Amino acid sequence: MTSLAALAVEMLRYRVAVMIWMFMLLGAAYHRVGTLPLTDLLALTVALGASYVAATTVNDICDEQIDRINHPAGRGRPLVQGRTTPRELWQLNVIAAVVALLAGSAVGVRGIAVVAASLLIGYAYSVPPLLISHRTFLAGPVLTLAYVLAPYLHGLALADVTPSRHDVVFLAGLCGLFLSRIVLKDFRDRAGDAAYGKPTFLLRFGKESTCRLSRLALFAGAALTLVAVDGGPVIDLVGVTFVWAISTQLSALRGAGTPLAEQVAIGTGAKMGNGLLVCLLAWLLMGGNGATPTAQAVFVVALAGLYGSSYVVLSRRPAEVLIGYKG
Numbered sequence: 001m002t003s004l005a006a007l008a009v010e011m012l013r014y015r016v017a018v019m020i021w022m023f024m025l026l027g028a029a030y031h032r033v034g035t036l037p038l039t040d041l042l043a044l045t046v047a048l049g050a051s052y053v054a055a056t057t058v059n060d061i062c063d064e065q066i067d068r069i070n071h072p073a074g075r076g077r078p079l080v081q082g083r084t085t086p087r088e089l090w091q092l093n094v095i096a097a098v099v100a101l102l103a104g105s106a107v108g109v110r111g112i113a114v115v116a117a118s119l120l121i122g123y124a125y126s127v128p129p130l131l132i133s134h135r136t137f138l139a140g141p142v143l144t145l146a147y148v149l150a151p152y153l154h155g156l157a158l159a160d161v162t163p164s165r166h167d168v169v170f171l172a173g174l175c176g177l178f179l180s181r182i183v184l185k186d187f188r189d190r191a192g193d194a195a196y197g198k199p200t201f202l203l204r205f206g207k208e209s210t211c212r213l214s215r216l217a218l219f220a221g222a223a224l225t226l227v228a229v230d231g232g233p234v235i236d237l238v239g240v241t242f243v244w245a246i247s248t249q250l251s252a253l254r255g256a257g258t259p260l261a262e263q264v265a266i267g268t269g270a271k272m273g274n275g276l277l278v279c280l281l282a283w284l285l286m287g288g289n290g291a292t293p294t295a296q297a298v299f300v301v302a303l304a305g306l307y308g309s310s311y312v313v314l315s316r317r318p319a320e321v322l323i324g325y326k327g
Contacts, residue, residue, distance in 0.1 A: 044104070286300075
């Protein structure tokens with residue numbers, strides 16, 4: 001059997017964890033904070049990671065049979081592989097929850113409150129009777145609360161500010177961008193979801209409607225985010241370019257004839273979504289540290305160019321795309 005420490009690292013699924021941490025940094029950077037308290041930053045990074053481990057462990061326990069169909073090779077699923085047991089995952093779940101609460105307490109009551117809410121969402125999502133993962137119209141929005149709202153609030157705690165109306169617009173934009181991505185997760189899991197009667201949006205309404213929903217969330221999220229950042233023509237152009245790239249992949253997804261082609265389109269689009277978030281974060285952090293608008297523009301355009309090169313490479317070599325969402 002795998003040790004609990006090694007199991008925790010595996011259940012963290014670092015690619016998703018990095019995205020969650022990015023939303024925390026965006027929350028702080030939006031307020032042009034030049035420096036962040038290192039102790040609080042480390043504590044909330046641990047709190048978010050431990051909260052996510054708690055969520056993945058309970059989800060893997062509850063969805064074991066579905067995962068045996070969706071992930072027969074068991075990649076990232078130690079329970080399916082037989083390298084751990086439900087009992088060990090529950091043990092890790094409890095430890096992760098306690099660690100998350102203790103780490104969240106570093107910023108006081110609001111840190112504990114955000115962590116507690118995240119943990120409750122994780123259990124409500126996976127465990128009956130609520131079992132939100134089986135609620136067609138709730139699953140995506142509720143995951144968005146856990147993956148975007150909670151880390152963003154931690155970011156505000158790092159910046160030592162309270163939410164303003166500007167935060168509402170920026171946060172709504174980030175939620176739209178994430179929702180656009182999360183509704184596509186169900187393409188990977190169709191077989192198991194269908195076998196166990198999980199009424200996902202994709203299974204109920206089909207590929208065409210799911211792609212339309214994703215595109216609508218993408219456009220709305222990007223528009224709100226760019227309005228909130230108010231970075232001028234350069235950041236607007238960068239944002240529109242990333243949105244075009246993601247939208248192009250949604251069109252490819254809609255026309256894909258095989259599951260592999262679908263996952264290539266989703267994976268490529270997800271990388272461009274990450275690129276948009278990274279560019280926004282770079283722009284905000286540089287502004288908070290006194291960089292000139294020219295320096296901000298040059299750096300962000302160069303960064304976007306690197307992602308653009310990646311897009312070209314992945315479009316020509318689809319076999320190199322990291323297949324699937326690792327949530």
